[in-house]
Amino acid sequence: MRHRHGHGFGHRMSPEAGERTTTRVQLELPPQAMERLQRLKDKTEAASYAEVIRNALRLLEALIDEHEKGSEFALKRPDGETVAYKIFV
Secondary structure, X not given: OOEEEOOOXXXXXXXXXXXXXXXXXXXXXXXXHHHHHHHHHHHXXXXXXXXXXXXXXXXXXXXXXXXXXXXXXXXXXXXXXXXXXXXXX
């Protein structure tokens, strides 16, 4: 079964009215990617797939910005252990 989820990706609005213009994006995802998107939507209680993708883009952009500044990433596990986390190799 092919999933085509175009809903939730916005519509064009009038820039003259001082409103933001959006662009509709249609994605074709393999079943495994669609399942990941659905799990993320459920875990984050996002209202739409579009909200999940917007949040993911903001997070990725912030991580890339920090990486470009020379930042290193680490995780602190529940037991207190801190481990290096290589996001970008």
